[in-house]
Amino acid sequence: SQQGEEDPQALSIQEGENATMNCSYKTSINNLQWYRQNSGRGLVHLILIRSNEREKHSGRLRVTLDTSKKSSSLLITASRAADTASYFCATDAVAGNKLVFGAGTILRVKS
Amino acid sequence: EAQVTQNPRYLITVTGKKLTVTCSQNMNHEYMSWYRQDPGLGLRQIYYSMNVEVTDKGDVPEGYKVSRKEKRNFPLILESPSPNQTSLYFCASSTSGWYTMNTEAFFGQGTRLTVV
Numbered sequence: 001s002q003q004g005e006e007d008p009q010a011l012s013i014q015e016g017e018n019a020t021m022n023c024s025y026k027t028s029i030n031n032l033q034w035y036r037q038n039s040g041r042g043l044v045h046l047i048l049i050r051s052n053e054r055e056k057h058s059g060r061l062r063v064t065l066d067t068s069k070k071s072s073s074l075l076i077t078a079s080r081a082a083d084t085a086s087y088f089c090a091t092d093a094v095a096g097n098k099l100v101f102g103a104g105t106i107l108r109v110k111s
Numbered sequence: 112e113a114q115v116t117q118n119p120r121y122l123i124t125v126t127g128k129k130l131t132v133t134c135s136q137n138m139n140h141e142y143m144s145w146y147r148q149d150p151g152l153g154l155r156q157i158y159y160s161m162n163v164e165v166t167d168k169g170d171v172p173e174g175y176k177v178s179r180k181e182k183r184n185f186p187l188i189l190e191s192p193s194p195n196q197t198s199l200y201f202c203a204s205s206t207s208g209w210y211t212m213n214t215e216a217f218f219g220q221g222t223r224l225t226v227v
Contacts, residue, residue, distance in 0.1 A: 031213050040223070042115075042201060043154075045215035088153065092213070097161065098144065098169060099216060101154040 006089060010106040019076040021105040023089030024069075030092050032065055033099065034074050037086045046074075046087075081111040113138050117202050117219035124192055124226055132187045132222050134202030142207045143185040144169070144216070145177065147198040154201065160185055192226040199223050 035043040090099040144159040156169030160179040176188040
């Protein structure tokens with residue numbers, strides 16, 4: 001079964017608004033990563049947060065991690081039409097040699 | 112430019128006709144992996160390789176083979192494709208070490224395979 005589950009499955013907002021996506025996972029992790037995928041294209045890495053970190057920022061992106069709740073959130077501030085994409089969280093389980101992806105959140109930013 | 116290159120980008124084939132999807136990276140990464148992406152299921156790992164001549168099964172390896180004879184290349188082989196292997200395939204590479212994926216993965220642009 002999948003390690004990560006994103007919520008919501010789809011999100012539609014107006015340009016300039018903030019977008020928040022959530023990810024829950026099942027087992028202990030070393031790291032959690034967020035990726036973006038434009039329609040039908042390859043995934044692009046956004047940010048990595050380690051299990052001993054609680055919050056991380058990169059430009060308009062803010063990621064939080066709560067290991068006690070096994071959850072993470074990705075906040076995109078002041079969204080733009082170009083942010084329209086699918087967003088995936090990926091976790092690496094302790095003692096695992098792989099990233100496990102959730103089903104993703106489809107974000108649509110309307111201009 | 113750092114990149115992962117997959118070929119072909121699109122492929123339509125018939126059931127049972129052997130095919131190979133190539134993957135090459137120019138970043139000297141040890142770790143390479145293949146995923147398939149299906150609607151509602153996210154990305155699922157097919158096979159991965161920790162280094163040359165070191166490969167192992169992922170979550171959905173049935174019907175696939177891989178080889179890692181050179182560090183830069185990691186081809187995916189479908190010996191006898193079936194319609195349930197119709198999917199979008201991605202190759203990825205990273206510098207991650209053993210037992211932890213602690214660096215970003217670089218993905219190819221994908222190969223859309225249709226098996227009729």
